[in-house]
Amino acid sequence: MSKKVVTLAHYYCQPEIQQMADKVGDSLELSLYAKECGADTIVFAGVRFMAETAKILNPDAEVILPDAGSTCSLVTQTDVGALKAWREAHPDHVHVSYINSSAEHKALSDWIVTSRNVDDIIASLYADGKKVIFSPDRNMGAYLNFQYDYGMPLWSAVCEVHDKFNQSALDEAFASVAGAKYLIAHPESPLPVLQQADYVGSTSGMLNWVKSFDKEADAVIFVATEDGILYNMGLARPDLDIRQAPIYAGCQCNSCPYMKMNTIEAVKRAQAGVGTRIDYLSPEAVDAARLPIERMLEFSKRYYA
Known part of the structure; x- marks a missing residue:
């Protein structure tokens, strides 16, 4: 019986990579699609944290990242040991983390959020009398604090793009x-x-x-x-x-260098089984990282029904 191989591509990949994919979308949407269609092998043309999320939600599937170097500054700017200490320094706060984070980071979180549901989830937590610390994206957290005057302590990482x-x-x-x-x-x-x-x-x-x-x-x-x-x-x-939008006068040229590592050749190799396998996460780490994601999914099921 042949295995079902599904190729996923994030919107930030080049057009020719998107055209090779079975599904194009946002990172969580792609991981959920792989789960719904029962993929045996997932080729994830994105960045590493996205492939890790696909593995967390599809633990029995083989997940292959086309290029080992496709990371994210939100991950590289976050020292997990320092994050753990930061969380422990706020014992009376709920730790809400943006999905653009590593599996280790997710495992240290109480809730995972996306850019679509972050407003609603944090508003719900505050309505329940909770206090929140937010990581890793400083800019996203600053915008939430500006909009709602939360005063949330924020982690200091940013998306370099x-x-x-x-x-x-x-x-x-x-x-x-x-x-x-x-x-x-x-x-x-x-x-x-x-x-x-x-x-x-x-x-x-x-x-x-x-x-x-x-x-x-x-x-x-x-x-x-x-x-x-x-x-x-x-x-x-x-x-x-x-x-x-320009990043300085006259320049409309802002690309993610990590997303662009998903070349045609790299994706073809991954489809043939050659690439970086997301096989380094222990079952315990997968379970710990899945819990805050499942909280988010259950919230979304109830809130957006």
Whole structure:
């Protein structure tokens, strides 16, 4: 009996990689898809923490990452020992962690959140009288503190791609457009950028915002996130003028170097069984990391039903 091999690609991968995939989407969406379709082997064209999440949710499947170097600055900027000490220094707080984190990080968390459900989950915790510490994304946490005045202690890591967006470059870009202009942004961007945005949300949320755009036909839409999603936005709405937000004057060129390690050759090798296997997580580590994810999934099932 042949094994079912499923290739997953994140929106931030290059278009030719997306075209090789069985499913394109956000990281959690992809891992859940693999579970639903009963994949025996998962080739995950993304970054390592995404492949780890796929293994956590599909422990019996073989998970292969095309390139061993495809990591994430939110992971590399987080020392797990220091994180453990930080959590222990706040014993009366609930530790909420963004899904863009390592398996070890997840295992030290009480809740995992995505950029789609983070507002609702943290609001629910505060409504229940809890106090929260948030990791690893400092920018996302700062935006939540700004919006809701939580005063949450924050971990200090950032996404090196989103952190490059800045208000002065945006001001210049906006000034160069005579007509209507809009900014949509991922919450991993710095607070001044998010304060200027017409919409802040997940990658899928931004894509859906573009799909449903029904305002000025000649408007310019600036997008503050990794450039891979502009391919999907262009496919969905070729009639719109969609541009990546600049990171400095004149530059609309902000790519994740780790996502771009998923080359055609690397993905083909992974599909043939050659790549980095996510086989180093112990059953205990997988179970510990799965628990806060399951809390999130159960919350979402109830809250968004």
